[in-house]
Amino acid sequence: MSKNQISFNISERKILLRVVDIGFVLAVLFALSTYFHFDYFTISNENWSWVVVLVLYISLFGTVFEIYDLQKSSTFQSTLPNVFMTAMVVVAFYLLTPLFTPFLPDKRIQIFFFFLGILGGLLVWRAIYITLISSPRFYKNVLLIGEPTHIDEIVSSFRDVDPNYKIVGFINCEPDNTVLPKLVKAYKAADLKNIIEENNVTEVIVATYNSELITTDLYQDLMDLLHQGFAIKEYAQAFEEMTYRIPVHYLGKDFYRYFPFNRNNQNKLYLFQRWILDMVFAFIGCFTGVLVLPFVLLGNLIGNRGPLFYSQQRVGEHGKLFSIIKFRTMVVDAEKHGAVWASKNDARVTTFGRFLRRSRLDEIPQCLNILKGDMSLIGPRPERPKFVKELAAVIPFYEARHMIKPGITGWAQVKVRYGDSVEDSLMKLQYDLFYIKRRSFFLDLNVIVKTISTVIFFRGQ
Numbered sequence: 001m002s003k004n005q006i007s008f009n010i011s012e013r014k015i016l017l018r019v020v021d022i023g024f025v026l027a028v029l030f031a032l033s034t035y036f037h038f039d040y041f042t043i044s045n046e047n048w049s050w051v052v053v054l055v056l057y058i059s060l061f062g063t064v065f066e067i068y069d070l071q072k073s074s075t076f077q078s079t080l081p082n083v084f085m086t087a088m089v090v091v092a093f094y095l096l097t098p099l100f101t102p103f104l105p106d107k108r109i110q111i112f113f114f115f116l117g118i119l120g121g122l123l124v125w126r127a128i129y130i131t132l133i134s135s136p137r138f139y140k141n142v143l144l145i146g147e148p149t150h151i152d153e154i155v156s157s158f159r160d161v162d163p164n165y166k167i168v169g170f171i172n173c174e175p176d177n178t179v180l181p182k183l184v185k186a187y188k189a190a191d192l193k194n195i196i197e198e199n200n201v202t203e204v205i206v207a208t209y210n211s212e213l214i215t216t217d218l219y220q221d222l223m224d225l226l227h228q229g230f231a232i233k234e235y236a237q238a239f240e241e242m243t244y245r246i247p248v249h250y251l252g253k254d255f256y257r258y259f260p261f262n263r264n265n266q267n268k269l270y271l272f273q274r275w276i277l278d279m280v281f282a283f284i285g286c287f288t289g290v291l292v293l294p295f296v297l298l299g300n301l302i303g304n305r306g307p308l309f310y311s312q313q314r315v316g317e318h319g320k321l322f323s324i325i326k327f328r329t330m331v332v333d334a335e336k337h338g339a340v341w342a343s344k345n346d347a348r349v350t351t352f353g354r355f356l357r358r359s360r361l362d363e364i365p366q367c368l369n370i371l372k373g374d375m376s377l378i379g380p381r382p383e384r385p386k387f388v389k390e391l392a393a394v395i396p397f398y399e400a401r402h403m404i405k406p407g408i409t410g411w412a413q414v415k416v417r418y419g420d421s422v423e424d425s426l427m428k429l430q431y432d433l434f435y436i437k438r439r440s441f442f443l444d445l446n447v448i449v450k451t452i453s454t455v456i457f458f459r460g461q
Contacts, residue, residue, distance in 0.1 A: 008138060010070065010162055010242060017068050017129065022055050025121035032117050040102055040110040041117075053100045057090045058118070064453045065089070067122070074134045074163045079126055087119040134164065141200050143192075144170035144184070145218070146207035146235070150250070151181035154207055154235065161243050168199040173213035189218040196225075207235035209252065244415070245430035246437065248397045255397065259437065265404070273441060274378075278370050281377045285367030292361060296327055303352025306332040309365060314382035317405045322374040324382060325365040329353030360455050366408050378439075378447050379407030380432040391425050398425075401432045404439075411435035411443070414450035 008016065032038035043051060062068055065086045072078040091114060094101050105111065132138070142158075144151060144167060151170050158165050169185040171192060180186050187195055195201065204225065208214065214222075226232055239247045246259075300308050310328040313321050330348045349357065356362040369375040375382070380401040383391070392398040412431035416424070435443065 008133070008140075008164070013070060013133065013164070014068050016133070017073060018059060018062070020125050020129075021058060021062065021067075021122055024125040025054070025058060025118050026051065028121035028124075029114070029117045032113055036113070038110060038113050038117075040105045040114055047102070050101055053097065054090070054094060057093050058086070060449065061089045061093070062086050063449050064456065066453060067126075070161075071163055073126065074130065076126075076130060079130075080123075083122045083126060084119065087115060087122060090118055091115045136166075139164050139166045140202055142167045142203045142205060143195060143199070143201045144205050144207055145173065145214075145222075146170060147174045147209060147213065148172060148177050148180050148186065150207070152183045154239075155181070155183040157239065157243060165242070168201060169195060171195075171218070173208050173210075173218075189215060189221075192218065192221045193225075196230075203231040203233065205233050205235055205238050209250075240434065243430075244411075244434055245427075246433045248395070248430055248433060249426060251396070259400070259433070265436075265439075270441065274376065274444070277444070278377050282367040282370040285364055286371075289364040289367065292364070296356070296361065299352040299355070300328070304328060304350050313385060314406065315385055315388045315402060316374055316382055317402060319399070319402050321385065322369070322372075322382075324375075325368055327356055327362040327365060329356050329362050363408050370408070374405070376405040376407045377409065378435075378444050379405050379410050380435070381410055381413060381428075382406035391422065394422060395426050395429060397433065398429055401429060401436070403436055409447060409451045409454075411447055414447055414454055 026043065029038075029041050030043055033042045041050065041054075065082045066072055067079060067082045067086050072082060091111070094114075095104065095111065098104070140162075142165060144154065146154075148170075155167050158167060167184055169187050170181070171189050172180075172186045173189070175188070196204075204222070206214075206222075222232060236247055236250060239245075239250075297308060300306070307328055309325060311323040311325050314324045316322045329350065330346075330353055331350060353362070366375060370377065388399070410432065411434060412428040415431050416428050435447075
């Protein structure tokens with residue numbers, strides 16, 4: 001096997017992007033201050049706090065504007081506007097916090113140099129990253145082992161999340177199956193070691209439902225690779241690590257191996273921190289609701305012409321029903337023929353209602369649901385009883401999302417753009433179960449930051 005293949009995992013590339021971003025920005029600003037008499041931002045023992053604040057702002061707003069999204073970071077067209085927005089907002093916030101950062105300079109041109117320094121540092125590193133790290137030289141070549149049925153779906157899932165993850169083919173564990181996948185080439189089990197050698201494969205993923213399909217010879221070959229230190233992963237484990245969701249459609253009777261839902265669900269300190277976060281957000285949300293209420297009331301009178309609020313039964317924690325409260329965004333008789341799925345560009349949504357949805361102002365009254373204890377800030381979105389019954393009948397483990405309180409925002413909401421079908425509900429469930437399994441302070445923080453990004457880019461409804 002080749003020892004010259006270089007590849008980075010998803011987490012390694014994200015860390016690389018963040019760390020080198022900071023290094024390049026500080027290097028450019030240091031060069032400006034040294035060679036061009038730029039003295040607004042200088043690096044010294046006396047003003048180390050300036051550096052800390054700048055690093056925090058770049059990391060925070062870089063996340064909000066998605067400059068650390070691997071798909072967007074792989075091309076100039078997608079990363080350039082996000083980098084530009086990040087640089088602008090970082091400079092604006094840096095100027096607005098003079099207690100922790102330098103006061104405004106006498107020469108305003110220095111602010112412009114400061115902006116160019118940050119923008120230039122980010123762009124130079126991104127050019128290097130796209131040219132080198134995102135090139136085929138750094139691709140991770142992967143070989144699958146499994147049945148043909150789900151291979152195309154697996155390949156698509158991995159390709160969507162990581163552009164540098166190249167699946168070179170798969171070992172067909174069902175040689176009698178004539179329905180072969182379209183996205184990758186099928187190989188025989190006897191060719192395993194030759195395929196790895198010829199394609200510089202660095203990782204093997206076993207994605208078979210039935211372990212009995214792994215023949216004795218194939219098993220021995222895998223053991224030999226393992227003894228040589230070769231990376232061999234089980235599909236569900238690799239899928240969860242890469243996509244940040246759980247492949248519920250792949251799990252069988254041994255599902256309990258993948259659902260250790262006991263990490264923070266019984267952690268009193270974490271649950272108390274969650275309660276504090278919920279209460280703070282709910283009170284701030286109610287205060288904000290009072291401030292925007294005159295504007296929403298006026299818009300409702302002109303554009304909606306009907307009741308300001310609407311309530312609807314939803315399924316909450318442990319299947320308990322509760323009434324969700326929102327600003328009305330649809331026409332008054334939207335469901336005169338019964339409950340139906342909301343769809344993208346739904347004709348029942350009014351013009352003002354569409355604005356409320358895109359700005360997320362329609363969600364503000366749900367702060368009352370948080371105060372009542374029916375909801376939390378972060379969790380799976382609550383669904384209607386009729387749809388829960390229908391989805392639970394066709395999607396395995398669907399009702400497992402009711403293990404915790406539903407939320408105003410959630411991991412599925414910031415990862416999936418929009419959903420109005422069973423397939424979309426399956427995708428959201430995978431993210432919801434990942435959140436329930438892995439929820440923590442840092443994952444909650446990640447959801448909040450990505451929610452801000454979702455609102456800024458007006459995603460979803």
